[in-house]
Amino acid sequence: DELSDVVDPSDCEKDPIHLVGRVQSFGCLIAVDRNWVIRHASTNCDQILGKEFANLIGMPLREAMTAQSVHDLRSKTQLLIQGNRAARLFGYDLFENGRRFDISMHHSGDLTVLEIEAKQASPGGRDELSLVQPLIERVRRKKTIEGATHEAARALKALTGLDRVMVYRFEADDSGAVIAEAREAEMPPYLGLRYPASDIPKQARDLYARSPVRLISDVNGATYPVEPQFDAKGAPLDLSQAVTRAVAPVHLEYLRNMEVGASMSLSIVSRGVLWGLMACHHREAFHVDAEKRSAMELFVQLFNYELTQIETDLELAAADVAASIHDRLIERIVDRKDLASALDILSEELSDAVGFDGVVIYVNGTYAGRGEVPTEEEFRRLAAHLGEVHRNGVYATENISAQYPEGLDFLDRAAGMLSLSVSRTKRDYVVFFRKELVRSVLWAGNPSKPASIENGTKRISPRKSFAAWQEVVKSRSGPWSRREIRLSETLRVSLMEIVLKLADEARDARQ
Ligand code: BLA
Structure with a gap:
């Protein structure tokens, strides 16, 4: 329909998902104040607790449970004061009547939230935590991101029995791709597919950076309001850290369109940044109980640690390469007086570490180019543009003409560039160029139409079809890898030294 084109997917970012004020059916939620008087409760407490309460709001918790329970819960909250995100009790007999509960507590503002x-009945009393160690050991033996993520997907599938476990990695533009997958044979593969940024909007990514686990145990399940909706000051209860939090309806619709019955995701966080998700699907509704979720949380924490290790090792290796290139460059360039022969040495020494089809050195307005590059005239104009876009010492783009339409003039030679600003004044550059690489990206559904508005409603709906959608990508080079960018950041410092010398010598020669 006509309207389907007018949706701005950034509208999804406005949904305050942490204030939904509802819980899923697998648990109930009670929030108590400093005096352990109940301030909020979800309407399914009777159902979960197996008791009838006239009105929980305003009731001291000890009247709803036993004095012993409240004592035990309170002493557990020491863990929160010590800085733990959550404090948990498993298989606890809240009413001293033989019925057991898993309880998780966390702080939300001035309140303590209990999720019950x-x-x-756990079959044979499995010790979930003991399963984590051998699985993480197998991840640890892998020294690459590919190996570690692949092993993690397999491990998590074994740990949970879910139909599909994926490792989903965010790209620089917040779109993402499935980079590892373990699945039941009947499930269609998602490995390699790309998804647009609006599938996981910004407020959700921000929230997931702070909370490690989410479970949607039944995409068609009932949800229950948390009452009262607002406290005396008119503020709603912040459910950011609540695992029972009901999720945004638009996302439930998304999952139904994907023919998913239950979804779970764990946050992959490296150095405080949300790197990706371990995203799991089940065809039917599926509950992962609190004890197992804790084991999974431990698993992903250990995984995050391993991932950070691998990334640190990669950085150290890149720094080593950069250091030896630096030494050779200094040694070989030291007695070169002109830019052109310095450029020859530079392109020889760097060709193993950075993939490029051409390189330009531009110092004091003097141009030297090798390979497939813009002409001197074209480069002079480009240099003015570089002065504007360089925010850091290194600027990388796989699509020059997206920001700089004049770049189309030299698209036959160069589509992407990795530019190093090699003087403080932002006038001197070493720029690596790459040729256009026409390639195709497989998206899960058409990425330019991630959502639509249904006829006659104002509601945004996610796309219905996730069928692979091939985008032919033009006027771009292949992407610059993190490794290449990191390496150039280090090399830039060496080049600044060299360029300073070359500039001096060029001046001396002129005198
Ligand atoms: C949340 N979207 C999510 C989540 C995932 C995805 C994993 C976290 C919740 C969960 O664990 O299920 C997306 N799931 C994916 C992707 C894959 C997958 C990419 O399995 C790939 C295989 N979503 C839309 C549109 C909107 C939207 C158009 O497609 C907004 C209009 C919103 N997605 C949306 C919102 C959330 C979300 C609001 C947060 C849900 C919540 O935590 O309440």
Whole structure:
């Protein structure tokens, strides 16, 4: 329909998902104040706790449970004061009547939030935590991101029994790709597919950077309001850290369109940044109980640590390469007097570390180019543009003409560039160029239409079809890898030294 084109997917970012004020059916939620008087409660407490309460709001918790329970819960909250995100009790007999519950507590503003789930009879009392160690050991043996993520997907599938486990990695533009997958044979593969940024909007990514686990145990399940909706000051309860939090309806619709019955995701965080998600699907509704979720949380924490290790090792290796290139450059360039022969040495020494089709050195307005590059005239104009876009010492783009339409003039030679600003005044550059690489990206559904508005409603709906959609990407080079960018950041410092010398010598020669 006509309207389907007018949706701005950034509208999804405005949905305050942490204030939904509802919980899913697998647990109930009670928030108590400093005096352990109940201030909020979800309407499914009777159902979960197996008791009838006239009105929980305003009731001291000890009247709803036993004095012993409240004592035990309170002493557990020491963990929160010590800085833990959550404090947990598993299989706890809240009413001293033999019925067992898993309880998780966390702070939200001035309140302590209790989330309570009825304990399902666990077959043979499996010790979930003990399963984590051998699985993470297998991840640890992998020294590459590919190996570690692949092993993690397999491990998590074994740990949970879910139909599909994926490792989803965010790209620089917040779109993402499935980079590892373990799945039941009947499930269609998603490995390699790309998804637009609006599938996981910004407020959700921000929230997931702070909370490690989410479970949607039944995409068609009932949800229950948390009452009262607002406290005496008119503020709603912040459910950011609540695992029972009901999720945004637009996302439930998304999952139904994907024919998913239950979804779970764990946050992959490296150095405080949300790197990706371990995203899991099940065809039917599926509950992962609190004890197992804790094991998974531990698993992903250990995984995050391993991932950060691998990334640190990669950085150290890149720094080593940069250091030896630096030494050779200094040694070989030291007695070169002119830019052109310095450029020859530079392109020889760097060709193994950075993939490029051409390189330009531009010092004091003097141009020297090798390989497939813009002409001197073209480069002079480009240099003015570089002065504007360089925010850091290194600027990389796989699509010059997106920001700089004149770049189309030299698209036959160069589509992407990695530019190093090699003087403080932002006038001197070493720029590596790459030729156009026409390639195709497989998206899960058409990425330019991630959502639509249904006829006659104002509601945004996610796309219905996730069928692979091939985008032919033009006027771009292949992407610059993180490794190449990191390496150039280090090399830039060496080049600044060299360029300073070359500039001096060029001046002396002129005198
Ligand atoms: C949340 N979107 C999510 C989540 C995932 C995805 C994993 C986290 C919740 C969960 O664990 O299920 C997306 N799931 C994916 C992707 C894959 C997958 C990419 O399995 C790939 C295989 N979503 C839309 C549009 C909007 C939207 C158009 O497609 C907004 C209009 C919103 N997605 C949306 C919102 C959330 C979300 C609001 C947060 C849900 C919540 O935590 O309440």
